[in-house]
């Protein structure tokens with residue numbers, strides 16, 4: 001429990017830094033591509049900016065995290081990331097069991113959880129929340145996302161039958177788990193990535209801390225052989241994961257359209 005509280009405090013500490021201090025981690029000034037402070041999602045492609053700033057930390061090694069991640073939050077983020085590993089492993093084992101995958105070998109381990117990115121999201125109070133969003137509707141490109149949100153609320157997920165949006169109420173001490181596009185592709189559509197969005201808030205600053213568990217950037221992902229064993233038609237082709245992620249980042253949020261990039 002203290003790990004979750006500590007990472008929330010650390011997130012507030014980072015966004016409480018001066019603008020100049022935070023800018024040191026922007027794309028223009030950051031000494032590494034693996035640490036990126038920014039605003040909205042893909043500003044160059046958006047009609048209206050999303051009301052959100054973020055710090056995105058791509059985990060490469062303990063050493064890089066200890067030297068390059070911002071000192072005001074790095075220990076707490078690391079502890080949260082390490083603490084999540086056991087939960088992620090267990091969840092993926094159960095999900096693979098449901099696909100008739102009996103053993104998670106080295107290749108599957110890499111495809112399922114070969115890389116990790118943690119974002120610290122900060123949604124400042126918005127003077128006109130009805131005119132914009134916190135985050136537009138999208139699905140994550142991860143395998144699984146483990147999401148910590150604070151007590152403010154505003155996260156919605158889409159019910160695929162009614163197409164209605166359902167609020168995900170904050171529950172103290174809990175984590176939200178999202179299925180991402182990479183798992184939809186590998187499971188040949190058996191597990192569907194969840195479309196979600198965040199509303200802008202006119203009263204309080206909100207934070208969230210997603211851990212994106214992903215394939216390695218250099219992995220080629222596609223429907224797993226075990227899923228196609230009984231002659232099932234592949235719905236998705238094999239794609240280089242970094243191409244998939246680049247496609248996601250090249251456009252504004254557009255619901256569940258990203259996955260069409262991998263359609264067979």
Ligand SMILES: COc1cc(/C=C/C(=O)SCCNC(=O)CCNC(=O)[C@H](O)C(C)(C)COP(=O)(O)OP(=O)(O)OC[C@H]2O[C@@H](n3cnc4c(N)ncnc43)[C@H](O)[C@@H]2OP(=O)(O)O)ccc1O
Nearest residue numbers: 033041056115117135140141142212214217242245246249
């Ligand atoms: C920010 O708001 C968000 C974010 C999200 C994220 C949801 C996820 O599911 S994140 C998980 C993504 N998976 C991975 O990061 C693992 C694999 N990583 C990779 O394949 C690569 O690291 C890479 C992300 C493809 C970057 O490769 P690289 O060769 O270094 O290419 P770049 O030139 O740096 O970037 C290309 C292009 O992508 C954009 N971009 C890159 N990193 C980020 C980032 N962390 N946050 C935002 N945008 C990023 C960027 O536009 C780059 O273009 P430039 O014009 O800047 O050159 C969900 C919802 C949100 O609202």
Ligand SMILES: O=C(O)CCC(=O)C(=O)O
Nearest residue numbers: 121135149155198208210
């Ligand atoms: O802030 C949230 O609750 C969700 C954020 C999100 O969807 C993301 O960062 O991908």
Ligand SMILES: [Fe+2]
Nearest residue numbers: 138139140196
């Ligand atoms: Fe998301």
